[in-house]
Amino acid sequence: MTSPQFESQIRHHLAVHGVRYTRGRQTVVAALARMDGPRSAAELYDQLERTLPLSSLYRSLAVLAEAGVLSPHHGTKGLTRYELAEWLMGHHHHLVCIDCGAVDDVQLPPDLETTLERLVATVAADRFVATGHALEIDGRCAACA
Amino acid sequence: MTSPQFESQIRHHLAVHGVRYTRGRQTVVAALARMDGPRSAAELYDQLERTLPLSSLYRSLAVLAEAGVLSPHHGTKGLTRYELAEWLMGHHHHLVCIDCGAVDDVQLPPDLETTLERLVATVAADRFVATGHALEIDGRCAACA
């Protein structure tokens, strides 16, 4: 199912947060771990061959996101897609193809990530308490260029 | 209503695109021009004191976005917020409140924007033809902090 290392990290994380890791929730996490990008409730529903009711799916996604295991990603058409949180997947940014819509992950070289973090801190400064950031780079992927 | 310079630029842009600049559409643009960040249909509806029916509002937003006068921004809670396109507003980034979902515009100081552009160019490098970028800074706004 889920890669074993995620399995134990998540189990521990949820235990600490007093959240049960039930079969339904494990199923959702396992499905997402198999994916190569964020997925919506409907997409997971299909992927799981409709064995898990949509309402349960939504509830699992909400609980797991609340617990910090998943992070929601709001995309086109009002769909919310979820992916494993950054502490599991690693901090990354997105390359979004303006032609085909494909989303690729990019990890910045440490020095650039540091630069970006300093930049964010400077900008947020007094008017805002920054807790995170996301850089989206728009352009054309190799296939579309 | 709308700052006169926007008024004429938009009017010309729409004429070129064969799209009428009706009173309803002018109202929507004027309302957005007064805002300091992207706004959803519901927010504009309230701002306009419910004088403009929601369905008309949605239709105006769709037409104006399609014509390139507005750009949509998909945010928390499945809401789509719109703002004047960058060719009108100038390039900027967003501060997004993770509690209330409010979105504020930030313009980076020129040196930081330059830094960011260099960073983007470096990252995109060979695998991607970058045409733009968007930095989202997540955190808590003054009201929610």
Add this chain to the structure above:
DNA sequence: TTCCTTGCAAACGATTTGCATTGGA
């Protein structure tokens, strides 16, 4: 006239919730 736009209400699709039942610590 001939399109395009508007308003109202009904329709939609994604997500949430009430409630009775099941399951896990």
Add this chain to the structure above:
DNA sequence: TCCAATGCAAATCGTTTGCAAGGAA
């Protein structure tokens, strides 16, 4: 045991659409 999780169906909420009436060219 006992509270949390689940499933189903009904309810919500943002958004879209059908249709008839109101402009503008």
